[in-house]
Amino acid sequence: MSGLRCVDVCAGAGGMALGLEQAGFDPVLLLDRKPVACDTLRRNRSAWRVLQTDLLDFAPSRHRDIYDVDLLSAGLPRVKAGAVAAPSGAAPELRLVEATVYLVHAVQPRALVIENVPGLVDAPDLEPMRDFIREELHHLGYRLLWFLLNAADFGVPQHRRQGFLVALKMPWFDAFRPPAPTVRESFSVGRALHRSMAAGGWPDATRWAGQAAGVAPTLVGGSESRGGADLGPTGTRRAWARMGVDGGTVADEVPGPDFRWAPEAGRQGMVRITTGQAALLQGFPEDWVFAGKKTARYRQIGHASPPPVARALGCAIRAAFVGPESSLDGYTPTL
Template sequence: MDGTTSTTELTAVEICAGAGGQSLGLHLAGFRHTLAVELDRDAAETLQRNLARLASDEGQPEPVVAVGDVADESVWQPAEYKGVSLLAGGVPCPPFSIAGKQLGSSDERDLFAWAVEAAAQMQPDAVLLENVRGLSMPRFAGYRQAVLDRFAELGYRADWRLLEAKDFGVPQLRPRFILVALREEFAPYFAWPEPTPAVQTVGAALYDLMAANGWKGAETWSKRADRVAPTIVGGSKKHGGPDLGPTRAKREWRSIGVDGLGIADAAPGPDAPVGLAPKLTNEMVARIQGWAGPGYEWDFGDRKGHKTATYRQIGNAFPPPVARAVGLAIATALRKEGRRAGDHGGDSKYRDEVYRALREHGGFISIAGLHKALGGGLSDSDIEHRIEFLRQDFEIEVRRRGKVPTYRLGEWRAFRGQEDHARHAAFATDKLRSKIS
């Protein structure tokens, strides 16, 4: 690829692209994909079909969709895309998910740190990475700080923000933790997108689809479904067929008149009971995920016998309206059209002072020494607790001075492309492929 990027033609490379929720949002924000990489073949086929259509409609070259492990150099090589406007992606969520063990960098599926190193090779103008809310928790404060520090070394200003899908017209509780990094030249022009004033309900979003086959109870149902939906759960291939989540989520669905035990082939017909609690179709799930309205059309190829695969593609996606809102904010910054706020990444609430103090000290330091270095802002027990979190993602060497333990920050265990990392062996045996979602 040519190593220059025009501020009028914004290009994107997307990793872990899934079926295209982020892809569509970025396209609507003005970005044009040169490459998208996705491991799951069903999702990649959906992505290829839709990106080809968008390119054809605009008379543009069809972007490449590469199928395979994003960290496999035989699939693609980041250095060949040096100078792209935007590197974007939704790297695997299980390492950080509250529903899982939150193993972070000890989880062989973790690709967040690898994505940062891909940015080091590509040198894009901006980076957008999204993940689950769990990454925003205190457990991962050190991990987040390591990401911010690495971006600073590479010449970017980076920060995180927890965004709610319901604040951007999506009728669903779907918090996503977003990282945006921009080169120093563009960072002053970036501002996080503001929520839209109106919140859409499930009933309003789905009324026409529920009534499509003549169900007489559609209007009554729509009035009952007067709130946003629980988070759509995509699941992974190791689980069974599609349904709308664990027991608690199914209870929430039932409270708004939806049967969460599976996905329907069609909306209720004219003979269905008025008081029915219907199941959702994949088309309805897609609308709740944000594929709704002009410009958001997306062909999932929902063929008979492929209902489960289609549901997983939809359920694991980044809602397109949220991706569009963040994409527009980035595009505005890259074109230097925004007001120079100048504070992106300046005072992040997601930093970790203990990690930074250990890193800046470089040697062994006691809890009392850390307490002093931090200006007394944290208690000794708070510092000890933070160190225990850090030990889950970093090597922490401990030495005693008499009876007093001292600590030194060591290697980050995250996969960043190391040839001797355990991820390679796990992926070679296909152990990892069935667990990635």
């Protein structure tokens, strides 16, 4: 079997689709409601068919080529704490969960992936949502598995716990195993960003990289209605400060030869990361281009699903379809 096809909804900056492409899936349709995200997708993969529309308004009957695809993936907006735990008429994030499940009715993929916050898997207040998903998908002949993955276990230099639902039709469900970690040791921030930090001639790049010896805290994209780009709330900024990084903002460019790194002096003595460096911390390749101004770029990055995790998950699903030998050592992107 070859030429596996997938549909990716709420595609964002393309982290999920890119990882699935690397795992051997051909994205036949990507859907997102934000113009800037669709622009990002088109800039990086001109051959991908990108549709700008809200998932709640999507009419699959107008896109019949998506029927019977192998995989439907959805990196849905994060379900917020305190969201009403009932799909119909609830918070917007839960309505999108409901819409994804109803899309399965029409598309009938062999497999479904929904990625969200860790609470997707076991939060008590989301149990009604899980019950809804389970009942609907069981009715359609799917079996479900809920599990957590940490991006740091897949070579991403970031502590990022993700909640996943994977549903497959029989007999492929019995052959599926969640992906195992792909690295033995975590990839540190300093190792990931040393080269880019030194690119502007900053003489302290090596010394800084030695201090930034841990993985990054979870990047947070933030709300569209809240301020500019920063690396997260107070606790996250403290973790960045221990690496000598000012987490209160995002830089326009890497430090130059005259920058004096003195983190003991406070924020003005700390280095700042750029949106391109944030993308590296999210597992994107260096040549992945993000559309929009700085804040828009950073939000796309912060909300993205890390491609290395999506690749590992795609390889696990592919192995369930065609056998363990299907895990790929390389891939040929559609440019």
